[in-house]
Structures are given as structure tokens and as C-alpha cells.
Amino acid sequence: MYYDASAESVSRPLVHYTPKAGWMNDPNGLFYDRSESTWHIYYQYNPNDTVWGSPLYWGHASSKDLTTWTEHADALSPSSNDSSVFSGCVVVDRNNTSGFFNDSINPEQRVVALYTEHSPVSQRQFAAYSLNGGYTFEKYEHNPVLDGNSTQFRDPKVIWHEETEKWVMTATRSHEYVVQIFSSSDLKSWELESNFTRHGFLGYQYECPGLAKVPIVGNSSLVSSGVTHKWVMFLSINPGSPMGGSFTQYFVGDFDGKVFTPDTAETRLLDYGKDYYALQTFSATENDDVLGLAWASNWDYAAYVPTYPWRGSMSLVRNFSLREYQPNSEAAQLNLFSEPIINYDALRLNQSIQTNATNIKKNDQLFFNLSSSAHGLLDLSFEWTVNKSNVGKKDFSALTVKLIGATDKEEYLELGYEANAQAFFFNRGNSNVNSMKENSFYSDKMSANVEPYELLSENEAVFKVHAILDRNIAEIYLNDGVSVTTNTFFLTDGNFIGALEVRSSVDDVYTVSNFNVKTTSG
Structure with a gap:
């Protein structure tokens, strides 16, 4: 079989196995x-x-x-x-x-x-x-x-x-x-x-x-x-x-x-x-x-996924x-x-970000620019505390992490939690890749119900997430892996994640702690 090397996707995952062709x-x-x-x-x-x-x-x-x-x-x-x-x-x-x-x-x-x-x-x-x-x-x-x-x-x-x-x-x-x-x-x-x-x-x-x-x-x-x-x-x-x-x-x-x-x-x-x-x-x-x-x-x-000269990848072990x-x-x-299972010693660690506990207000944000060479794997983990006493029943009370493309900021992913639904969500729909946008079976939003990792009081609950994004695959582990959601995603080829933005749609509901980001070079 003949392959045009100039057409090869540069978004091949680093640690999720793919065949050469x-x-x-x-x-x-x-x-x-x-x-x-x-x-x-x-x-x-x-x-x-x-x-x-x-x-x-x-x-x-x-x-x-x-x-x-x-x-x-x-x-x-x-x-x-x-x-x-x-x-x-x-x-x-x-x-x-x-x-x-x-x-x-x-x-x-x-x-x-x-x-x-x-x-x-x-x-x-x-x-x-x-x-x-x-x-x-x-x-x-x-x-x-x-x-x-x-x-x-x-x-x-x-x-x-x-x-x-x-x-x-x-x-x-x-x-x-x-x-x-x-x-x-x-x-x-x-x-x-x-x-x-x-x-x-x-x-x-x-x-x-x-x-x-x-x-x-x-x-x-x-x-x-x-x-x-x-x-x-x-x-x-x-x-x-x-x-x-x-x-x-x-x-x-x-x-x-x-x-x-x-x-x-x-x-x-x-x-x-x-x-x-x-x-x-x-x-x-x-x-x-x-x-x-x-x-x-x-x-x-x-x-129909837009990878070349291969199609198909394995999960993490x-x-x-x-x-x-x-x-x-x-x-x-x-x-x-x-x-x-990931052996980070086998990868080139590019950047590491950590933050203190932060109460996320409606009009505030946590924003992190990633290194310009962080075009490999992104490892994100954090905990969040939900104060249910401040959640209005008619409010869409969401904590959202937006993962923004480096070269085209109109392309991004979202992951987060909504308090009234008591569920975690992942959104892969904000992409300019027409072959996937036009595919009716390529669902752009997924959710997973998850119970609190820890109850601090009757109205305060703690949740944990560990998300691993490897160029075009996201594996998201909730509460130490009691639930997992694995989804491919396809931004424009080579548009790697360049920034993170953490927002809340409501006041005095979410406190984020132990926020850690690691990136590796390709």
C-alpha cells in the first residue's frame, strides 16, 4: 500500500499505541x-x-x-x-x-x-x-x-x-x-x-x-x-x-x-x-x-476518523x-x-503547574498558558468542593475547565461538573473538523454520574478528577477511577492544547484545590 508521507497526521498519540500504517x-x-x-x-x-x-x-x-x-x-x-x-x-x-x-x-x-x-x-x-x-x-x-x-x-x-x-x-x-x-x-x-x-x-x-x-x-x-x-x-x-x-x-x-x-x-x-x-x-x-x-x-x-496513515488506537493499560x-x-x-498506567520517566516532562485552593467566582477565572513546546501529552488532576447550600434549583451550576487550542482558539474541549445534575461532563464538539462535525453518530457531549469522593458536611462534598489527554484521546478518571469516560477528539491537525481556563457559572459554590498540570513534549 502506498502512503503520502506529506499527508501524515501530526496528531498521532504519544502513549496510546497506534500502528505506523x-x-x-x-x-x-x-x-x-x-x-x-x-x-x-x-x-x-x-x-x-x-x-x-x-x-x-x-x-x-x-x-x-x-x-x-x-x-x-x-x-x-x-x-x-x-x-x-x-x-x-x-x-x-x-x-x-x-x-x-x-x-x-x-x-x-x-x-x-x-x-x-x-x-x-x-x-x-x-x-x-x-x-x-x-x-x-x-x-x-x-x-x-x-x-x-x-x-x-x-x-x-x-x-x-x-x-x-x-x-x-x-x-x-x-x-x-x-x-x-x-x-x-x-x-x-x-x-x-x-x-x-x-x-x-x-x-x-x-x-x-x-x-x-x-x-x-x-x-x-x-x-x-x-x-x-x-x-x-x-x-x-x-x-x-x-x-x-x-x-x-x-x-x-x-x-x-x-x-x-x-x-x-x-x-x-x-x-x-x-x-x-x-x-x-x-x-x-x-x-x-x-x-x-x-x-x-x-x-x-x-x-471516518481523520487520522492518516493509520486508523485505530489502543487505550492506556x-x-x-x-x-x-x-x-x-x-x-x-x-x-x-x-x-x-503511564511511566512518566519514559517521557520528556515539559511543564508542571500547581495552584493553591481557590474559590471560583462567577466572573473570575483561573487561566494557564502552556509552554509553546507542550504539544504532547497533558495530564490534569484536581479536586473540587461543592457547597450545595448555594446551589439554586433553577441554576445551571457548572464548574468548567476549558482546554483551548494553541493555534486556533475557536477550537476547544470542555470538562466539568454540574451540581444540580450531580454529574460530570465532557464536551468534544467545538472543533472545525468537518468530517466529525457532520457525522451524526459522533456524539459531542458525554456525562457520567458520580457520587462524592468525600462528604465534609451535609452540604459540602469533595470530588476528584484525573484527565489524561494524548493529542486526540482523552481518558478521564473520576474519584480514583470509580468511573471513567474515554473519548477520542479531533481538533484541526496540529492544533494542540495551548491554554486552560477554569470558570464557574455561579458564585460561592465551587472551590478548586490540588490543581496539577503536567505536559510532555512530542
Whole structure:
């Protein structure tokens, strides 16, 4: 494929992985090589165009710090031009249960991929193994290892279940709204154990399921009784998101190696933004940390975003934990918390701004000019206190941070909180990029309900936000990650954020404290 280098977008994210060229969607095969201290990711990849289409390959990248990435040659290719390598996973078969390896292969590099081989007439689960730590793969000669006799049977995610000493696979019968759970002793022969059927939002189809054993942190009745972990079922759907298009949901419960039993009937949203899909967790992490990566786009408009010569980016890697959360005065529940992983030592820190606590008046503002070379990543965190006794019921009582373009100040983003709605908002609609302004599915405003981080009194509540803006992706973590909203945004190419302005629409309601801004150069 020929690319015009002069047309390349300069707004390529710095720490959200993007391929050099071509189309990328779902993350696949995430694993950690402990022997080399290297993280590997694979992904759905069309190297021949900037839109989805067959044949699809597994692209491949690696990182030492989950922040800076090195792209490698394609790792898996389809069997024919009318087939594709669809989503799947990678496990580290340290004990050589598969028999694919000999003693010359380091146990930490006994890498086996399980993936969907898609053709016009079937979707079947294949196995492949690597003899060089995941850089190239050899397909198992007796594939498929699992055939569901269906054109909609896909996305295997495999984990090692310690208690039963077996491999466990989740895969979807996508159009039947079924997650099937299989077990195996050798990664080659699989036995159906149970079905997880018609749970949560259904939408058009289920995709990309996964099970993870997630630690419980903080004070809770479960921890007091000796329960340190719960199981989480991740499940994506497209289309059918309550925000439009594609999204990822999750369920908290128990798993005995055969059956996943959710604690309650409700589903939860993993991210309240438009651009967080097909989450997958890493295999072979140290300390059994649950780290996950998602595709930072939405099928509603992914083919039309103004990036070149690539389309598609990954989210930041997040560290997941379960904590007790009280969404209202009557209920408490375990909720997934998300912590972003960025190694700032690997980036060039350009500027750091801090302020003292400031009461924001209606006609005042906090204004910060960013360095002229701050055209990379912007990290913003602050707390705000809401004095509810001064909130009029008819007022639009908003605290707003305006992030203003450096070269075209008419382009800007907004994030903030409105007291009567008791919700956080993000606005990406003030852009001059016509391809997105004219796209009816590219919603320009998003919101997320969030309870106070801390109550100081009956009328005073504290909230926290941590926003990471990486050229054309914003990940916003509320109250230490109890809620997250991830959204791409597209200002005119090269119009990086040049200033911040903090305003309030009312008097004596908002006090801002611990306001911190960090920027990095590109």
C-alpha cells in the first residue's frame, strides 16, 4: 500500500499505541514475558487499508514500560485471502501442557495463541505456538481445536484456573447471546462446561468475553470475612451501547472452574465514554495483577476518523481492582476501579503547574498558558468542593475547565461538573473538523454520574478528577477511577492544547484545590 508521507497526521498519540500504517481494532493476545520483562500486545490489523476488511492479520507490538511501544512484523496471518485471523488470546504454557515445546524453550516464553479463524462459511478456534517468545507462530497441524459449527462462534479468551488445574476458555456464540465456558488440560481438546446466556445489555451481538480473578482492596465486609478476590466477567456488545455503538460491560460474581455465577442481576458499564471497546486482560502478569487494554474507538464512526496513515488506537493499560462503592444512600456494591498506567520517566516532562485552593467566582477565572513546546501529552488532576447550600434549583451550576487550542482558539474541549445534575461532563464538539462535525453518530457531549469522593458536611462534598489527554484521546478518571469516560477528539491537525481556563457559572459554590498540570513534549 502506498502512503503520502506529506499527508501524515501530526496528531498521532504519544502513549496510546497506534500502528505506523493501516487499520487496527480489537486488542488480542496480551501477555507478559517475565524472562525479558517485556509486554506484548497483538491486535486486529489490516495492513492494506485504513478501514476494516479481509484479510485481517494479528499485528504485534511490545513495550518495556506500557508507555512507549515498538512495532513488530505481523505475527499471525490467515490461511487464505478470503479468511481472517479474528480475535483471540495468548497464554504462557510454562508446564508444557500442550506438548508444543521442548526443554530448550524458556518456560516464560512457551507462548500459545488461541484465536478465531474466520472464513465465509465458518468461525473455528485455532491454536498456534511460538518458539521465539511470541514474535512468530506456527499453526497447530490438527486445527481446529474447537469447532462450534457456526459462522458466529468466536473470540476465545483463555486463563489458567489454579483451583481445578485446568485451562478455561470463554467464547461467544455471538448472535445467540451466549458466552460458552470450556475447560482443557492441554489447550487442544476442549470440553463444554456451561453457558452464560442473555445477561446484561444484549444489543446486536456479544463479543470479546473474558474472565478475571480481581483483588478486592480497601475496607469491606468481604475483606473482613477473608474474601480477597471476586471473579469478573467482561463482555462487549456492538451495536447496542446505551451511549450508541459499541461498549464493554462487566458482571461481578463467583467462578468454580465450570460455572460463572453473578452476584446480582445488573450489568455495569466499564467506561462511560464512546471509545472503549473489546477489553482484554494480560496473561502471566506478576503478582496476578489484572491489567487490561481496550480499543479506543467506536464502530459507529471508526472508519471516518481523520487520522492518516493509520486508523485505530489502543487505550492506556489499566490496573483493575474491586472496591466497595456506595452509589446512593441505601446501597453498597463492589465496583471495578481503574488506575491508568503511564511511566512518566519514559517521557520528556515539559511543564508542571500547581495552584493553591481557590474559590471560583462567577466572573473570575483561573487561566494557564502552556509552554509553546507542550504539544504532547497533558495530564490534569484536581479536586473540587461543592457547597450545595448555594446551589439554586433553577441554576445551571457548572464548574468548567476549558482546554483551548494553541493555534486556533475557536477550537476547544470542555470538562466539568454540574451540581444540580450531580454529574460530570465532557464536551468534544467545538472543533472545525468537518468530517466529525457532520457525522451524526459522533456524539459531542458525554456525562457520567458520580457520587462524592468525600462528604465534609451535609452540604459540602469533595470530588476528584484525573484527565489524561494524548493529542486526540482523552481518558478521564473520576474519584480514583470509580468511573471513567474515554473519548477520542479531533481538533484541526496540529492544533494542540495551548491554554486552560477554569470558570464557574455561579458564585460561592465551587472551590478548586490540588490543581496539577503536567505536559510532555512530542
